[in-house]
Amino acid sequence: MQNFWRILNYAKPYKFQIVMAVVFNILMVIFSVFSILMLIPVLKFILKNTQEVVETIPYQGISQIGVFLESQLNFYLSQWIQTYGHSAVLKWVLIVGAIAFILKNVTRYFGSAFLVYMKNGIERDMRTAIHDKILSLPIAAFSETRKGDILARVTNDVLEVQWAILGSIQKLAQDPLMIILTITFMVIMSPQLTLFVIVLIPIMGIIISSIGNSLKKPSEVLKKELGRLVSYLEEHINGIGIIKSFVAENSAKSRFQDANQMVFTQGNRMMYRTELASPISEALGSIIIIAIMWYGGNLILNKGSLEPETFLAYIALFYQIIAPAKNLSKASYDIKRGDASASRIFEILDLPNPLEDQEDAVEIGAFEKEIVFENVSFGYGDKEVIKDFNLTIPKGKTIAFVGQSGSGKSTLANLLNRFYEVEKGRILIDGIDIRKIKKSSLRRLIGFISQEAILFNGSVEENIRFGQPNIDLDDIKNAAQHANASEFLEQLDGDYSYNIGDQGRKLSGGQRQRLTIARAILKNPPIMLLDEATSALDSESEKLVQDAIDRIMKGRTALIIAHRLSTIQYADEIIVMKRGEIMERGNHDTLIQKQGEYYNLVKLQEI
Numbered sequence: 190m191q192n193f194w195r196i197l198n199y200a201k202p203y204k205f206q207i208v209m210a211v212v213f214n215i216l217m218v219i220f221s222v223f224s225i226l227m228l229i230p231v232l233k234f235i236l237k238n239t240q241e242v243v244e245t246i247p248y249q250g251i252s253q254i255g256v257f258l259e260s261q262l263n264f265y266l267s268q269w270i271q272t273y274g275h276s277a278v279l280k281w282v283l284i285v286g287a288i289a290f291i292l293k294n295v296t297r298y299f300g301s302a303f304l305v306y307m308k309n310g311i312e313r314d315m316r317t318a319i320h321d322k323i324l325s326l327p328i329a330a331f332s333e334t335r336k337g338d339i340l341a342r343v344t345n346d347v348l349e350v351q352w353a354i355l356g357s358i359q360k361l362a363q364d365p366l367m368i369i370l371t372i373t374f375m376v377i378m379s380p381q382l383t384l385f386v387i388v389l390i391p392i393m394g395i396i397i398s399s400i401g402n403s404l405k406k407p408s409e410v411l412k413k414e415l416g417r418l419v420s421y422l423e424e425h426i427n428g429i430g431i432i433k434s435f436v437a438e439n440s441a442k443s444r445f446q447d448a449n450q451m452v453f454t455q456g457n458r459m460m461y462r463t464e465l466a467s468p469i470s471e472a473l474g475s476i477i478i479i480a481i482m483w484y485g486g487n488l489i490l491n492k493g494s495l496e497p498e499t500f501l502a503y504i505a506l507f508y509q510i511i512a513p514a515k516n517l518s519k520a521s522y523d524i525k526r527g528d529a530s531a532s533r534i535f536e537i538l539d540l541p542n543p544l545e546d547q548e549d550a551v552e553i554g555a556f557e558k559e560i561v562f563e564n565v566s567f568g569y570g571d572k573e574v575i576k577d578f579n580l581t582i583p584k585g586k587t588i589a590f591v592g593q594s595g596s597g598k599s600t601l602a603n604l605l606n607r608f609y610e611v612e613k614g615r616i617l618i619d620g621i622d623i624r625k626i627k628k629s630s631l632r633r634l635i636g637f638i639s640q641e642a643i644l645f646n647g648s649v650e651e652n653i654r655f656g657q658p659n660i661d662l663d664d665i666k667n668a669a670q671h672a673n674a675s676e677f678l679e680q681l682d683g684d685y686s687y688n689i690g691d692q693g694r695k696l697s698g699g700q701r702q703r704l705t706i707a708r709a710i711l712k713n714p715p716i717m718l719l720d721e722a723t724s725a726l727d728s729e730s731e732k733l734v735q736d737a738i739d740r741i742m743k744g745r746t747a748l749i750i751a752h753r754l755s756t757i758q759y760a761d762e763i764i765v766m767k768r769g770e771i772m773e774r775g776n777h778d779t780l781i782q783k784q785g786e787y788y789n790l791v792k793l794q795e796i
Contacts, residue, residue, distance in 0.1 A: 192531035193524055196354050199314050203307040210307070213300035214363040218370050220293035225505045226374065227286035300363065308355040312347055319343050319537055327544045328608045337420025342537055345415055346530035353527030357520035364513030364520075371510045378503050379495050385484050386507065389477050409529040411455040416533075418448040459526070481507060543610055544628065552630045556715040556746065557619050559583045560605070564614035567604060574600050576769040577614070584715075587747040589757035591790060592766035598750040600769075602718045605748070606635060636709035636741075640721040642701035644693030649678065650685040652693070653707045660711060672707035672737045674700070699734060706737045717747045754791050763787060 200207060269278045319342065331339070375383045425432060425441050432441050485503065488495040495503075560582040567575040575597045582588050590598040603609050605616060607628055615622045623631055644652050653668060654660045665685065669675050677700050681687045693701045702722060709717065722738060735756055751757040758777045765773035765786045772786045780787035 192528050192535060193354060195535065196311070196315075196350060196531055197358075199311040200307060200358075202314075203310055206303040206307045206310075210300050210303040211362060213296045213303065215366060217293055217296040217300055217363070218366045220289050220296060221367065221509065222370050222374055222506070224286055224289040224293055225502060225509060227282060227289060304358065304362070308351055308358070311355055312351040315347050315350065315534065316343055319347070319534065322538055322540070325545075326540060326542055327610070328603070330540055330542075337418075337423040338416035339537070340423065341412070341416040341419045342533050345419075346412060346533050349412075349530035350527050350534065353523040354531060357523045357527075360513075360516040360520040364516045367513045368510050368517075371506050375503060375506055378499055378506075379485070379488065382481065382485050382488060382495065382503065386477070386481060389480060409532070411452065411459055412529050412533055414448060414451040414455055418445070418452050421445050421448055463526075478504075478507070544607060546627050547625060550625055550627045551621065552627055553618070553621065553634070554630075556584060556634050559617075559619070560716070560746065560748075561617040561620075562601070562614070563617060565601075565604065565611055565616060566613035567600060567609065567611060574769050575604070578769065578771070580764065580771070582746060582748065584746050585744070586761040587742055587749065587759075589749045589751050589760035589763045590766060591751050591754060591757070591763060591787065592772075595768075596766040597769040598766055599720050602637070602720050602748065602750060605718065606637060607631060633712075634714055635716045635718055636712050636714035637718045638702075638705050638709055638720070638722045638738075642693065642698065642705045644689060644696075644701055644704060646688070646691045648686045648688055649681075649704065652689065652704055653685075653711055655708055657711060664711060665707075668707040668711040669704075671710050671740055672703045673733045674703040674707050674737075676733075677703075702734050703737060706734065706741060710741055715745055717742060717745050718750075719747065720750045721752045754787075754794055765790075 273281075323339065372383065372387070375386070421441075421444055425445065432438060481504070485495060485500045489497060489500055562578050562580040565575055565578040566573065574595075578597075578601070580588075590601065592598055600609070604611055605623070607623060610624070615624070617623070618626065618631070618634070645655070649669075650662065650665055653665045662685065666675070669678060669685075677696075678685070678687075689695050689701075689704075693704065696704070706722075719738060722734065738756075749757055749760060757763060761776065762774060763777060763780055764771055765780070767786065773780055773783065775783070781791065
């Protein structure tokens with residue numbers, strides 16, 4: 190139930206809707222009970238059991254409230270019948286009953302409508318909270334988590350919480366009121382019969398609740414398997430080309446079918462138990478009705494303490510509480526089932542974020558002097574990738590990092606961007622530890638172009654202006670021109686509203702990369718990070734992209750992680766890395782003359 194109360198915290202912004210829902214639900218319950226009580230005078234007319242009463246019995250305390258109210262009813266009916274006649278009084282009693290019934294349904298609608306606004310609002314707010322949390326977490330938080338499982342939490346689990354837990358709020362707000370008010374009138378009508386009923390009803394609740402208690406574990410397993418299923422689907426869509434190329438359709442089918450079968454099995458286990466609740470409650474309800482009719486019939490026939498029309502109205506009132514009682518039992522196991530989804534949602538929301546800005550973090554508006562890596566060490570788990578790394582990069586210099594895969598080049602870029610946190614040592618910008626700089630301020634200083642051109646489903650204009658909504662279209666066109674992107678955009682009739690498709694797949698690799706460069710140019714940062722930005726391109730595309738990169742680096746401090754060594758010959762300094770350490774450093778000519786690690790790498794590429 191702890192998750193249930195946490196979910197309810199999201200209802201705080203909807204206090205007005207909650208108050209109005211409570212008001213309308215109270216009115217609904219009152220009109221509902223009143224419309225049933227109107228059966229008593231109608232039945233009195235039909236059964237011709239209206240006693241003529243010349244004066245009312247005085248009120249003699251709460252224990253005699255039933256006798257007093259019946260006396261009042263008979264008195265007024267007698268008076269009205271004498272004045273207007275049986276037919277006219279019956280007509281008006283039915284009209285009043287019909288109005289009460291209509292008002293019951295009108296108020297029920299408004300009570301539900303206010304709760305619908307609240308439930309959908311909470312669903313929206315929870316999705317927003319999860320998305321905000323995902324964006325704030327470090328990249329390391331997702332290294333062992335399937336993307337499909339995260340998608341399942343944002344979609345399926347939030348829907349489950351809305352349907353199961355938030356749907357139960359309406360039952361918890363409305364049904365107890367219905368039960369309390371109905372039982373109050375049942376006590377007034379026949380205390381003996383109501384005592385008999387109150388003893389029987391908990392039996393039904395206990396049995397149904399025991400079914401609900403058994404739902405949570407199958408529900409948790411089902412959510413986990415559904416997340417695995419969505420993950421496989423997402424992987425297969427993204428990797429459809431590789432699957433077809435390696436003729437691995439059968440393997441992919443088998444993987445998906447196994448996960449789908451597990452969802453099927455766990456779904457059956459849960460639904461079998463869920464469906465068991467309705468027939469059990471129906472059977473128990475029928476048994477209780479038969480028992481009430483037996484006991485109430487004896488009160489009418491043997492003791493004369495209950496009138497037939499009162500007993501029939503009593504049965505109708507009792508039917509009024511069967512549905513709310515079932516709803517409360519159902520709400521109990523719905524909450525338990527939704528608790529599994531809520532747990533998965535809060536697993537994301539409760540993830541610690543080691544990269545939160547410190548309280549004394551500062552804003553920096555410009556890069557003035559130098560970047561310093563001071564005794565920096567970092568590892569992924571038990572594997573150390575960077576070891577006591579030291580390097581000073583003056584403003585305006587171009588520094589290239591080369592070395593074999595796994596030597597730590599990309600890790601340095603990730604640490605400078607604060608995608609990961611330095612474990613030992615520190616990185617300084619103008620003498621300030623980057624951990625003491627606000628992340629947003631730090632990242633505004635850095636333009637990052639990765640090996641993979643990350644684009645989004647949208648227009649050319651939206652992708653170039655990404656993160657900068659107030660930029661003019663003329664500036665976007667200028668950035669595209671400097672990135673050598675205007676050439677292929679002319680083939681699109683210069684249409685910057687052209688949709689490039691999911692991940693930019695309507696464009697070639699070189700075209701996608703030039704759009705990412707245009708995006709970086711528009712940002713106009715003083716520091717550029719280029720992580721093997723041309724390694725995946727053909728020769729023609731590489732030349733166009735490299736020309737754009739050379740243009741973007743002028744007047745900026747640049748850190749280039751290079752795979753193709755021909756692209757970094759004019760760097761001010763080349764850092765040769767191996768197993769997280771600097772093996773050699775110097776410009777191209779110096780390192781060639783030295784005939785060490787760099788020389789060997791160049792010769793390998795020439796071959």
